[in-house]
Amino acid sequence: MTPSQPAGPRPSLLGVFAHPDDESLLAGGVLAQHAASGAATAVVTTTWSPDSHRAPELAEALAVLGAGDPRLLGFADARVPDSAPGRPRLCDAPIEEVVGLIVGHVRAVRPRIVVTHDAYGQLTGHPDHVRTHQATVLAFHEAGLEHFRPDTGEPWRPEVLYAATHPHSGVGELTALLERVGKKVLSVPDEYVTATVDVTGRSLERKWAAILSHRSEAARERSLPGILARLPARVRESIIATEYFTRLGTGAAGPGGGLRELAV
Template sequence: MPAPSVLAVYAHPDDESLAAGGILARHAAAGARTAVVTATWARDSHRAAELADALALLGVAAEPRMLGYADHRVPDSAPGQPRFCDAPLGEAVERLVAHIRDFRPDIVVSHDAHGSSGHPDHVHTHRVTLLAAHAAGRPDLHPVAGPPWRPGALYLSAHPDPDPATAILAGLVASVGKRLHTVPAALVGAAVDVRPWADRKWAAIRAHRSEAVRSRSLPALLGGLPAPEREVVLGTEYFIRHDLVPARRGRRDSVPSGGTA
C-alpha cells in the first residue's frame, strides 16, 4: 500500500523543517505526495526562497504554498497584508481550506495547541488548521474554495515530557530565556523514528540561512550543540493524533511504520 500523502501546515518558514522535516523526507522518499503551507511571509520574500531550498532538500516536489500573511513580529514580511493573528479568522480558514481541497492529503500535520514555543503565530496556525481540516470536508462550508475533501487524520507536533530529546531542547531554549511548551507523554500518539533522514532534515534547517545566523534562533542554537545531542533532538518526531474520519478499508491515513497510535 502506498505511503499516505502529507500536507504540512506551519507558521513560519523553517517550522516545517524543525518540526516535521523527517516525516516529510521519509514520505517523499517512499513516493508519497508531500507539500507545505506556510502561514506567514510573502511569496517573493527572501524567507520564501529559503523555504523553497529547504523543501527541495527534503524531497518535497511541490512549490511552497503561502497563505501570505505578515509575521506577528515582522510586519513588513508581507507588505500590504495584515499580521496573521490580526486577519479575519474566516478568511484565513478559507485560504487554508482551498489548499487542503486542492492538494487532497491523506494526513495534515501542524503545530499543537501550545505551538511549541508559545509564539502567537504558532498557536494561531494550530487554531486555523484545526478549523480548516474539519471544514474542508463539508460541502456547505467555503464552497468557493473547491470540491470538499476531508483528510483522514490530523497530526500535531508536540514535545513529550518526560523524554530525552525534550530535556535537551528545553535546556537549549532556556539558555536564551525562552520556554519550551511540553505535553504529557501519554498524549503523544505517534513517535516517528526519522534518524535515516536526520542529515537531510538538518540540511533543510540550515537552508533557512537568515534564521541560522540569528544567535537566539532555534536553528542557530541547534548548530551549537554537540553532534550526538543534536542527533537525539532531530532523530524522533512526536505527534498528537486526531482522527477526522472513521478508518476505512483500503485507506491509509496514518504515519507509516515507525509511528505508533
C-alpha cells in the first residue's frame, strides 16, 4: 500500500456480497473510508428478501457505513429457505439471471471499483459466497458490453475488481474461533493479497457499529458477528482492524492501467 493520500474523494465503490452482514464484516472499513471521503458507495446483497427481518438490519448497517440504501436481489439463502419465500436459492438460480441483475446495479451506480467475495467463498466456503463471486466476476466484464442486457441501462466499465479475502498470515485467532463452532477456514497464500487496508480509528468504530446492526446474527453463538460480540474488545479489534483484498482484473483504462489500491 502506498501511504500517500491524494486530495479529494476516494474512487466510487460498489460491494457485491451474498448475505446481510457480509458487507460489514469483509469491507466495512473500506466502505466507511470511501464514504467519509465523499465517494459514492453502494452495496448489492444477493440473498434474503426485502421484507425479511434482516432487511432493516442491513439498512441500518449501510446507513452507519454511508453506503446508501439496501439493494437486495432477493434470492433465498442456501441454508435458510424461508429467507425469500417463493424465490429460488441463489445457488439454484440460473447464473445468467443473477449476472443480469448485478449488471443493472453496476450500471446504475457506475463505480470505479467493485468488491466481492474471493473464489473460496470467504473463509468458510459458503455456497452463496461462491455463487456471488462467480456472478460478480462475469457482471464486472459484461456491464460494459452494449449488447448485454440493454434493458438494464447504459454500459459502464468499472476500472478494477477486488476480492475480499484472508491471507494465511492474517487469519490469526479466527482459525480457532471458527473451528470451535465446526466451521472450516479457507485462507489464501500471502502473495495473493494485493491490497492491505488499515481500518483503525473512526472507520473501525463505524465498522463495528455496522456489524452490531445485524442484531439477529450478533445474537447467535455460531455466527461470526456473534463470535466477535463475545470477545474482549482488544481481541476483536485485532481481528477486524485490517481488511485484505486481491485485485482480480481491470476493465476501463485508468491511471497505470487501473486502480492498484483500495486505500488511495
